[in-house]
Amino acid sequence: MSIDRTEIAPRRLHPLSVRVMHWTNAAAMFIMITSGWGIYDDYVIIPGLHFAQAVRLGSWAVPSLLWHFAGMWLLAVNGLAYLLYGVFTGRLRERMLPIRWRDVLQTVRDTLHLRIEHDDLTVYNAVQKLLYIVVIVAGISQVVTGLLIWKPVQFSTGVALLGGFQAVRLEHFLGMTVIVGFVVVHVALSILVPRTLWAMLSGGPRLPGPAVRPSEGQT
Amino acid sequence: MKSPFRPTKLPDPRILDDHRPLIRSLERRGLIRGGLSLGALTMLTGCDVDSSASIDKGLRLISAWNDRVQGALFDPTKLAPTYPASMVLKPPKFNAYYDITELKPVDGQNWRLELAGRINDKRPWTAERLATLPQVDMIIRHICVEGWDYIGEWSGPTLRSFLERVGADLKAKYVAFKTADDYPSSIDMATALHPQTLLATKYAGETLADPFGYPLRLRMATKLGYKNPKWITAIEVTNKYPGGYWENLGENWFGGI
Numbered sequence: 001m002s003i004d005r006t007e008i009a010p011r012r013l014h015p016l017s018v019r020v021m022h023w024t025n026a027a028a029m030f031i032m033i034t035s036g037w038g039i040y041d042d043y044v045i046i047p048g049l050h051f052a053q054a055v056r057l058g059s060w061a062v063p064s065l066l067w068h069f070a071g072m073w074l075l076a077v078n079g080l081a082y083l084l085y086g087v088f089t090g091r092l093r094e095r096m097l098p099i100r101w102r103d104v105l106q107t108v109r110d111t112l113h114l115r116i117e118h119d120d121l122t123v124y125n126a127v128q129k130l131l132y133i134v135v136i137v138a139g140i141s142q143v144v145t146g147l148l149i150w151k152p153v154q155f156s157t158g159v160a161l162l163g164g165f166q167a168v169r170l171e172h173f174l175g176m177t178v179i180v181g182f183v184v185v186h187v188a189l190s191i192l193v194p195r196t197l198w199a200m201l202s203g204g205p206r207l208p209g210p211a212v213r214p215s216e217g218q219t
Numbered sequence: 220m221k222s223p224f225r226p227t228k229l230p231d232p233r234i235l236d237d238h239r240p241l242i243r244s245l246e247r248r249g250l251i252r253g254g255l256s257l258g259a260l261t262m263l264t265g266c267d268v269d270s271s272a273s274i275d276k277g278l279r280l281i282s283a284w285n286d287r288v289q290g291a292l293f294d295p296t297k298l299a300p301t302y303p304a305s306m307v308l309k310p311p312k313f314n315a316y317y318d319i320t321e322l323k324p325v326d327g328q329n330w331r332l333e334l335a336g337r338i339n340d341k342r343p344w345t346a347e348r349l350a351t352l353p354q355v356d357m358i359i360r361h362i363c364v365e366g367w368d369y370i371g372e373w374s375g376p377t378l379r380s381f382l383e384r385v386g387a388d389l390k391a392k393y394v395a396f397k398t399a400d401d402y403p404s405s406i407d408m409a410t411a412l413h414p415q416t417l418l419a420t421k422y423a424g425e426t427l428a429d430p431f432g433y434p435l436r437l438r439m440a441t442k443l444g445y446k447n448p449k450w451i452t453a454i455e456v457t458n459k460y461p462g463g464y465w466e467n468l469g470e471n472w473f474g475g476i
Contacts, residue, residue: 039366040366042364042365042366043363043365043366043367045366061364061365062465062468062469062470063275063278063469065364065470065471066275066278066279066281066282066469066471067278069281069282069285069471070277070278070281070282073281150476151289151292151475151476152360152362152476153297153299153300153440153441153475153476154292154293154294154297154475154476156299156300160300165360165362165368166368169366
């Protein structure tokens with residue numbers, strides 16, 4: 001006997017687990033970026049570029065370091081859970097692929113003509129897909145370069161591969177700028193299209209298609 | 220002179236007597252109210268102080284957990300990369316919790332290295348005697364927790380050879396240091412026994428200059444700069460967590476790289 005499970009558990013755009021991981025990641029990113037700015041200020045990479053105390057987490061370098069090395073666990077564990085979930089449920093492939101350069105160019109053109117319609121939240125446009133992939137790669141890269149800066153002797157081979165200690169430090173800084181750039185666009189667009197923000201809180205529209213994998217049976 | 224605002228004709232003081240109970244009750248009410256808001260205020264500040272203190276406590280607990288993670292990540296046989304002599308920075312970089320102008324040089328002639336704790340032979344050492352131990356030279360990268368780095372060449376006996384010579388308990392947890400500049404420090408035994416952990420007496424082939432720890436400093440290839448005390452006056456081997464100058468202010472204790 002088979003039951004139509006779509007009736008029982010309709011699939012939402014953002015299942016609860018994704019929403020929890022999204023907001024956990026937002027908190028972790030906030031901690032890592034603002035405490036990272038506090039650490040950066042002790043020895044700046046770009047002369048003249050300082051971060052004001054108002055945007056730093058931690059009243060001086062040591063509390064900033066304590067926050068950074070606590071937040072790293074939240075970021076890494078939550079990020080790993082998200083990637084494993086995304087790979088094993090097929091969510092990453094479903095949301096991000098396929099991605100075609102032609103579509104990317106078309107979306108950029110549309111956006112430049114101020115056509116930023118987003119009627120169907122369940123389908124990501126090509127630029128969205130690209131940005132999400134970029135920020136996921138940047139997040140993974142931050143964990144790797146962060147680990148190398150933390151343990152440049154234990155992981156000396158990795159440091160040498162990425163160009164030496166100061167090079168890895170610069171790469172860690174650049175990874176941050178990519179993520180901050182993403183956050184600015186991401187937050188701005190979610191404010192322009194508030195339904196997307198609401199969807200990440202409430203779950204969003206129901207998805208067509210099976211609620212369970214085909215192997216589990218479906219009428 | 221009387222204030223021009225004072226009435227020339229004062230009211231009968233008995234009027235005040237008539238209303239004294241009312242005034243008292245008002246005062247009492249005010250006192251209660253004032254006491255309540257004062258209480259509320261202390262609760263607020265108390266709350267504030269408590270929450271920031273508990274956040275700090277939580278962060279330090281995670282930092283202690285990170286010490287254990289670093290202890291597990293530390294490979295006692297893994298050597299830090301070494302560099303050619305051409306890359307050595309001369310002189311090295313001075314860094315301390317005070318300015319170089321406040322430096323108090325140590326008199327090497329009268330200097331003695333005191334020993335304490337789980338050590339069999341606690342007789343103090345002189346600089347001449349330290350020079351009789353096998354000397355090791357290493358050109359390694361100094362990495363500061365702030366983010367800067369430089370290549371330096373350090374020589375002296377390994378801390379391991381010294382600890383073995385004085386009959387230290389090599390199963391103890393910590394090796395602690397006291398210094399002439401009041402900069403207590405401590406490290407884990409595994410790092411103390413690492414082949415690139417030196418009791419350095421020389422830099423770039425020359426006797427250490429005053430700003431860099433003359434006559435004796437610790438130099439480890441596997442820890443951040445702040446873990447390397449200068450102007451060492453005493454070494455203690457102990458199982459009781461000794462802390463350190465920056466560590467007591469919240470800096471991570473293990474500080475491994």
